[in-house]
Amino acid sequence: MTSSSSSSTIVLVTGGSGLVGQAIKSYITKTNNSDDNNNNNNNNETWIFLSSKDGDLRDRQQTDAIFNKYQPTHVIHLAAKVGGLFANMKQKVEFYRENTLINDNIMENCRIHKVTKLVSMLSTCIFPDKTTYPIDETMLHDGPPHPSNEGYAYAKRLIDTMNRAYAEEYGCNFTSIIPTNIYGPHDNFSIENGHVIPGLIHKCYIAKKENTPFTIWGSGEPLRQFIYSLDLAELAVWVMREYHSPDPITLSVDESAEVSIKDVAYAVAKAMKFTGEVIFDTTKADGQFRKTACNKKLRSFRPDYKFTSMEEGVQEAVDWFIANYETARK
Ligand code: NAP
Ligand code: GDP
Numbered sequence: 001m002t003s004s005s006s007s008s009t010i011v012l013v014t015g016g017s018g019l020v021g022q023a024i025k026s027y028i029t030k031t032n033n034s035d036d037n038n039n040n041n042n043n044n045e046t047w048i049f050l051s052s053k054d055g056d057l058r059d060r061q062q063t064d065a066i067f068n069k070y071q072p073t074h075v076i077h078l079a080a081k082v083g084g085l086f087a088n089m090k091q092k093v094e095f096y097r098e099n100t101l102i103n104d105n106i107m108e109n110c111r112i113h114k115v116t117k118l119v120s121m122l123s124t125c126i127f128p129d130k131t132t133y134p135i136d137e138t139m140l141h142d143g144p145p146h147p148s149n150e151g152y153a154y155a156k157r158l159i160d161t162m163n164r165a166y167a168e169e170y171g172c173n174f175t176s177i178i179p180t181n182i183y184g185p186h187d188n189f190s191i192e193n194g195h196v197i198p199g200l201i202h203k204c205y206i207a208k209k210e211n212t213p214f215t216i217w218g219s220g221e222p223l224r225q226f227i228y229s230l231d232l233a234e235l236a237v238w239v240m241r242e243y244h245s246p247d248p249i250t251l252s253v254d255e256s257a258e259v260s261i262k263d264v265a266y267a268v269a270k271a272m273k274f275t276g277e278v279i280f281d282t283t284k285a286d287g288q289f290r291k292t293a294c295n296k297k298l299r300s301f302r303p304d305y306k307f308t309s310m311e312e313g314v315q316e317a318v319d320w321f322i323a324n325y326e327t328a329r330k
Helices: 019-032 060-070 085-090 090-110 149-168 198-211 229-242 259-271 296-301 310-323
Strands: 011-015 045-049 074-077 115-119 175-179 181-183 214-217 226-228 249-253 279-281
Touching: 011 019, 011 060, 019 045, 019 085, 019 181, 019 229, 060 090, 060 279, 074 090, 074 229, 085 090, 085 149, 085 181, 090 115, 115 149, 115 229, 149 175, 175 229, 181 198, 181 229, 181 249, 181 310, 198 259, 214 259, 226 229, 226 310, 229 249, 249 296, 259 279
Parallel strands: 011 045, 011 074, 074 115, 115 175, 175 249, 181 226, 214 279
Antiparallel strands: none
16 A cells, blocks of 8 residues: 555645646646546545745745645645756855755655655756766765756755655655656746746747747757656656655656757757747857766666657647747746
8 A cells, every 4th residue: 555545645736836736736637537626536635736825935934834724644845946057057046045945844844744755856957067977866966066056956955865864863754856857838938047948939939920030049969858747747646656765766768868959949949830040049058068867766666657759748838838828937
């Protein structure tokens, strides 16, 4: 019996309004016939999806009030100050401080409320800059992160440190997921602050509408592995229900699915049916060249898991952006 199959399972998803939170909501709705109030009876789980309107998780008292109100037994902790390379370069202090405050408030509340399972999110971008490839879960603390995102990286790395400390001192069952770059519906499509795929989708949309060139920042040479948000959602729920170790688990597509930023840009142009000029602005930063992750651990549990192809996922994200242009975060 998994820890989540008792009749009183209450799953609190922090950051439930974001890219990954909305994907988990879709997955739970699809698989559990949940009603619009996020309650569902299959698996005897009640799911609660929080947004920042429910409380500011940087604030201890507001976080305490949320835990007192919902009394969760399980927490999937997604809420974070999140941004792409260019936002991380500009706001290292805020990326460090806000994420550290949020994570501390969540972990300490999970301890106090005897939460059965806490799953938090790390990222492949917080690994050492100078390393050997592919990177695996054991290499997280082996050297400094890339300077472009060190505020975010150190705040995130401390989650892993504290998962082990809470297990050792208090017997808590806290763990973490290491996803690669994520994309999909409900992403943050801000050109200035978002990640590369949503940024490119937004820029390509404008280029097509205004008949101007589609500009890719940097050389287009860096390599990335991308995971579609709906795939990540399914695997994150599996981690919550079935994976019981404080050691992190990488949720990544296979190494063979690594692509260049240039490949991604052309995939976006194709999905958008953009036929105009494509420009690479090499005055903009490239960031980390690669962060190729090994998904051997995931494959040892889920050898046959089939990831959504980038072509299909990018088409879904583009279609979603076009259909939701007025209300999408941008
Ligand atoms: P996202 O779309 O930007 O969503 C962030 C969520 O956090 C939103 O629901 C937001 O609420 C909430 N939030 C932010 N600040 C908050 C605060 N002070 N109090 C309460 N809620 C707050 O992020 P995402 O892409 O889904 O990322 C989910 C997790 O995955 C994060 O931990 C991130 O670090 C990690 N991750 C993301 C990527 C990626 O490529 N996106 C890659 C690796 C890891 P509102 O919408 O109401 O403001
Ligand atoms: P990272 O994977 O953590 O570095 O973060 P991003 O998702 O922001 O991806 C950054 C990579 O995409 C870098 O190589 C950028 O030069 C490149 N890139 C190209 N165009 C864009 C864009 O419009 N937005 C962003 N964020 N990155 C871009």
